[in-house]
Amino acid sequence: MPALLDIAIDRSSPVPLYFQLAQAIENSILEGRLTPGDRIENELDLAKRLNLSRPTARQAIQALVDKGLLTRRRGVGTQVVQNQVHRPVELTSLYDDLISAGQEPTTELLDYQLGSPDADIAAELGVPADSRFVTFRRLRRAGSEPLAIMTNYVPAEFAPAPDQLEARGFYECLRAKGVHIALARQRIGARSATRAEAQLLDERPNAPLLTMQRVAFDDSGRPVELGRHVYRASRHFFDTTVRQ
Numbered sequence: 001m002p003a004l005l006d007i008a009i010d011r012s013s014p015v016p017l018y019f020q021l022a023q024a025i026e027n028s029i030l031e032g033r034l035t036p037g038d039r040i041e042n043e044l045d046l047a048k049r050l051n052l053s054r055p056t057a058r059q060a061i062q063a064l065v066d067k068g069l070l071t072r073r074r075g076v077g078t079q080v081v082q083n084q085v086h087r088p089v090e091l092t093s094l095y096d097d098l099i100s101a102g103q104e105p106t107t108e109l110l111d112y113q114l115g116s117p118d119a120d121i122a123a124e125l126g127v128p129a130d131s132r133f134v135t136f137r138r139l140r141r142a143g144s145e146p147l148a149i150m151t152n153y154v155p156a157e158f159a160p161a162p163d164q165l166e167a168r169g170f171y172e173c174l175r176a177k178g179v180h181i182a183l184a185r186q187r188i189g190a191r192s193a194t195r196a197e198a199q200l201l202d203e204r205p206n207a208p209l210l211t212m213q214r215v216a217f218d219d220s221g222r223p224v225e226l227g228r229h230v231y232r233a234s235r236h237f238f239d240t241t242v243r244q
């Protein structure tokens with residue numbers, strides 16, 4: 001049975017009615033009053049109960065579908081989808097953030113190679129072109145839900161073994177080696193998914209992806225990794241606090 005939300009619409013407010021409705025439903029999801037799999041009223045029932053036009057209710061629901069919070073399924077109705085991953089813009093790993101959020105991260109190792117870094121990788125890290133590096137590529141899931149494809153370029157002395165990378169997070173492996181990440185340069189962007197990425201992430205081709213590149217250094221200033229990661233925009237966003 002669809003959940004009946006207690007929603008107050010302020011018709012004297014300059015905020016559009018569809019946005020007020022979408023915000024109320026989104027808050028119910030983020031605050032846990034609606035959980036993954038819960039159904040909500042269809043647009044006709046919402047419009048009738050809240051004395052709104054059907055196009056207004058449809059626009060609100062579509063806005064949440066576009067954000068990845070709701071999904072429409074024929075014969076089932078409108079449902080809340082898997083919770084998004086909220087990540088602070090801090091020096092942490094996705095594995096650690098998922099653990100902190102009470103989710104169960106799993107890792108599939110897609111590739112693991114030993115060799116010299118490409119010229120652009122060596123330049124980013126400030127290391128000689130003949131340095132010995134391990135390049136590994138992983139698919140990170142929360143439970144059964146794919147979230148990210150992560151490619152890391154790591155000096156061979158710091159690189160965990162393949163079985164360690166599938167059992168634990170990369171930063172956890174570094175901590176076990178006594179390596180402490182003290183500083184990182186990080187760049188966040190966006191692009192479209194390739195066909196191969198979309199297949200791994202259970203997205204459509206050209207779906208939007210968040211991108212992050214991180215160059216990390218230990219306490220002594222040695223480069224420890226260059227990470228180039230892509231995340232499902234429908235399941236992932238970064239939080240930051242801005243102060244004056």
